[in-house]
Every structure is written in structure tokens, then in C-alpha cells.
Amino acid sequence: MDKIYTLIMAGGSGTRFWPRSKTAKPKQYLNIFGEQSLLQDTIERFATFTKKENIYIVSSATQAKVLEEQTPMLPKENLIYEPVGRNTLPCIGLAAMYAEREDPDGVMVVSPSDHLITNTALFEDTVLAAAKIANERDGIVTLGITPTYPATGYGYVQTAEDITGNEKIKQFKVERFVEKPDEATAADYLKQGGFYWNSGLFVFKVSVFLKAVEEFAPELYADLRKIQADLGNPSYPETLDSIYRAVESISVDYGIMEHAKNIYLVEGNFDWNDLGSWESVYQTDKKDENGNAGMGEAIFLDAKNSYVSTDDGLVAVVGLDDVIVVRDGNTTLVCKRDNAEDIKKIVEQLKANNKSEYL
Structure with a gap:
């Protein structure tokens, strides 16, 4: 594959981390562990296998000051500001429009900004295994976390055909995405086996993802194309503001992952915590x-x-x-x-x- 892009989603408000997490400086900008913020740790984690000029961050316009303070290592043009939060599908679609101009067949890795991942070598191997599937099979790949208890705070992914072959990291076709279950249902998932926690980490070719948006969210796709057409023009901020505020707020899970057929899962056995509270x-x-x-x-x-x-x-x-x-x-x-x-x-x-x- 020619290029790997990384999109870090950093627009959350982190309300469960009040009072340290506040409007001007939400959770992802806090140094909860060590001297770096969670966002800076995330950038560092991906910079080992992604060129810094290929790392994009989508955040809220209200967080521009703190984001720029914490990301001097990235080009300013790679900092994308949403005028208003519209959930993960518009966010990812907007960043994909930026990356498409560079390389439509580049592979994009999508990550939240506030996860704690310690064994980064295994994490890199897992992401690169997902990138290989995305590139060779034109798949949309999710990283599934092996569940350790019947959690009710995560969505689950049920796997189907094992496509691991000679690879070191387990890989599967995906049967379905399921919403956050109650404890009894989650316990049943663990008993059945073949279920993984939905990590919120995705890997895909830019062209493949945008094709899925066009198929399953055509109105959003049309709006994103209008925004993309004005990129680089003086009128771009006004175009983005007027169009983006009107798009439907929808998650990538609900909008794409629950409908598409070319969905795969790579097993994530790296130490992972989404630091939800x-x-x-x-x-x-x-x-x-x-x-x-x-x-x-x-x-x-x-x-x-x-x-x-x-x-x-x-x-x-x-x-x-x-x-x-x-x-x-x-x-x-x-x-x-x-x-x-x-x-x-x-x-x-x-x-x-x-x-x-x-x-």
C-alpha cells in the first residue's frame, strides 16, 4: 500500500471526567497518566508507522486553542474543525474527503483520542494486519477487543468465517454488530464465544469507505461532496458551517457497519482501556x-x-x-x-x- 493515513477523533466533551474535563479543555487534552495528554499519547502511538503529515485530527471549533497548543508536531492544515458535533459518521466522512485529495486508495486508520494502550508494538502489528485486509480485500476492518468480562458499556461484534490463514493475528469476516447489551446477554455472548468488544478503531481504504457512505448514507455523501468542492477557497468556512450543521447526526456503526457486507475484524489482544470514567x-x-x-x-x-x-x-x-x-x-x-x-x-x-x- 502506498500510504497510511490516521484520523484521530478529538471532539468529545468528556463530561464523565468533570471537574478536570471542562469545555475549554476536555478529557483528551488532560495528562491523566504521565506528562503527556491522552491526545498526545495517541499521536505518538500512530506516528511510529504513519508520517506526521498524514495524521489528521477532527475536533470542535471551541477546542481550537488547546488543540493547536498540544499539536505543534502536526501541520495546521491537518487540524479539521467541526462547527458542531454530528457523531462519528460525518466526522470520519469529512476527514476522508481531505485524505481523498492526496490518495483515494490510501488506507485510513480511525481512532478515538482518549484510549489507553500500553503494549504499542502489538498494537502496531494489529493495525498493520487490519490495513493489509483493507488494502487487499477492499474491506472495512474493525479492531475487536477480546472481552474479559460481560461488559454492558460496549457494543459487541459477532464474527463469522475465520480468514486468519498463515497470519499471526486472528482475522474474521463479521457476522453483525450488536448494541450495548444487558449483563445477562453479555454473559451469554462470552459463553457462546466469537464475540468481541467494539473498540471504535476502524481501518479502510478511503475510496472503499466513501463508496459505502454513498450507498448507505447518500444525503450525507452529497453534502460532504459539496463541502469538499470548496476546500481551499476563502468561502470554505462558511460552506462547511452552513452544510455541516444540517447533516444528520449518526454513528459510523449505525450508518455503515451494521449494513455493509465487506466488514472484517482483526483480534486486538493489546492492553486496552477506553477510559470512560x-x-x-x-x-x-x-x-x-x-x-x-x-x-x-x-x-x-x-x-x-x-x-x-x-x-x-x-x-x-x-x-x-x-x-x-x-x-x-x-x-x-x-x-x-x-x-x-x-x-x-x-x-x-x-x-x-x-x-x-x-x-
């Missing part, structure tokens, strides 16, 4: 002898299995177990670990009450 950060982080973990200066006294994140000063947790405490500027969060998914409701309440100073 503070609880998932706690689960991933190193813990002391009492099961406590965190970032910043903290004291745990008669406390177990708790997590602290503080940007400044000291946080002390006394006599409490299984709590999350996050301090950021003028905001502090205290919650039970079991309620980590409910943090987004705080953001909703702050918006409803026009408390923008805390967002």
Missing part, C-alpha cells in the same frame, strides 16, 4: 497496599480502594472507602466509585442552571 482510571492506575491510587498530593488515613486527582494543593481522605475525589481550580468532586457514571448528570445540572463558570 474516573472509575476506569482508578481500575487502570497503580495502587498502594490499601488499594488507593491517584494523581497529585494526597493523604489516605483509614481509607481504602479510593482515588484522588488534584491539580494543586493537598487532598486528605479520612475514614472513607471506595470514593473518588477530584479537585480542579474552583471545583471539587466527591462521589462513591459506584456512582462514577453519574458525574455527567452534574454537568447537565450545571448547564441547566447556567453555571458556566464551573464548566
Whole structure:
């Protein structure tokens, strides 16, 4: 294959990571582990096998300042700003229109910006195996994570024919994509076997993907072509704004993956965490002898299995177990670990009450 392109989707708001994740600097721009942000770690992960001039990022126009601050290694013209979020299919389609001008048959890898992946050598091998299928079979390939428990927070992919052959990494035709199940259904999937977690990582030829958009989302395809026709012109920002705001908000799973027949899966056995909440950060982080973990200066006294994140000063947790405490500027969060998914409701309440100073 001549070229590999990478698209990193970085427009999310990260509401379950409030109060550190805020409108001006959402989760993907935070250094939750180490000195680099999750976005910078993602760029570094792909830069080992993708030229930096072939790495694109799609983000929100409201995040332009922080995105440019964190990506001096990338050409500015590779930073694509959506005037408004419209889910993953329009986002990927927009970036594909950019890449198509360079090489219609180039292979594009699509990745979220906020995953934690540690064994990067195996990750690279897995992506390149997917790229080979995309190039040789004109397939749209997803990286499936081997499930370790009956998770209800992920979509699942059911595999069909095994096409591994002499390859080292398992590869399959895909039978179907299924929505997030309840726990009993997820447990049944694990018992049956042949089901994988949907990682949100996709690989395809640009031309193959755009053909699928034309077939399964023709109105979106027509709109994207109108946007592409104005690329490079002074009127482009106005064209993008007026057309993109009107397109349907739809996921790539629902819009393409559930309908297309040329779908494949490559088994992903690299260490993977989608970092969906503070609880998932706690689960991933190193813990002391009492099961406590965190970032910043903290004291745990008669406390177990708790997590602290503080940007400044000291946080002390006394006599409490299984709590999350996050301090950021003028905001502090205290919650039970079991309620980590409910943090987004705080953001909703702050918006409803026009408390923008805390967002």
C-alpha cells in the first residue's frame, strides 16, 4: 500500500471526567497518566508507522486553542474543525474527503483520542494486519477487543468465517454488530464465544469507505461532496458551517457497519482501556497496599480502594472507602466509585442552571 493515513477523533466533551474535563479543555487534552495528554499519547502511538503529515485530527471549533497548543508536531492544515458535533459518521466522512485529495486508495486508520494502550508494538502489528485486509480485500476492518468480562458499556461484534490463514493475528469476516447489551446477554455472548468488544478503531481504504457512505448514507455523501468542492477557497468556512450543521447526526456503526457486507475484524489482544470514567482510571492506575491510587498530593488515613486527582494543593481522605475525589481550580468532586457514571448528570445540572463558570 502506498500510504497510511490516521484520523484521530478529538471532539468529545468528556463530561464523565468533570471537574478536570471542562469545555475549554476536555478529557483528551488532560495528562491523566504521565506528562503527556491522552491526545498526545495517541499521536505518538500512530506516528511510529504513519508520517506526521498524514495524521489528521477532527475536533470542535471551541477546542481550537488547546488543540493547536498540544499539536505543534502536526501541520495546521491537518487540524479539521467541526462547527458542531454530528457523531462519528460525518466526522470520519469529512476527514476522508481531505485524505481523498492526496490518495483515494490510501488506507485510513480511525481512532478515538482518549484510549489507553500500553503494549504499542502489538498494537502496531494489529493495525498493520487490519490495513493489509483493507488494502487487499477492499474491506472495512474493525479492531475487536477480546472481552474479559460481560461488559454492558460496549457494543459487541459477532464474527463469522475465520480468514486468519498463515497470519499471526486472528482475522474474521463479521457476522453483525450488536448494541450495548444487558449483563445477562453479555454473559451469554462470552459463553457462546466469537464475540468481541467494539473498540471504535476502524481501518479502510478511503475510496472503499466513501463508496459505502454513498450507498448507505447518500444525503450525507452529497453534502460532504459539496463541502469538499470548496476546500481551499476563502468561502470554505462558511460552506462547511452552513452544510455541516444540517447533516444528520449518526454513528459510523449505525450508518455503515451494521449494513455493509465487506466488514472484517482483526483480534486486538493489546492492553486496552477506553477510559470512560474516573472509575476506569482508578481500575487502570497503580495502587498502594490499601488499594488507593491517584494523581497529585494526597493523604489516605483509614481509607481504602479510593482515588484522588488534584491539580494543586493537598487532598486528605479520612475514614472513607471506595470514593473518588477530584479537585480542579474552583471545583471539587466527591462521589462513591459506584456512582462514577453519574458525574455527567452534574454537568447537565450545571448547564441547566447556567453555571458556566464551573464548566
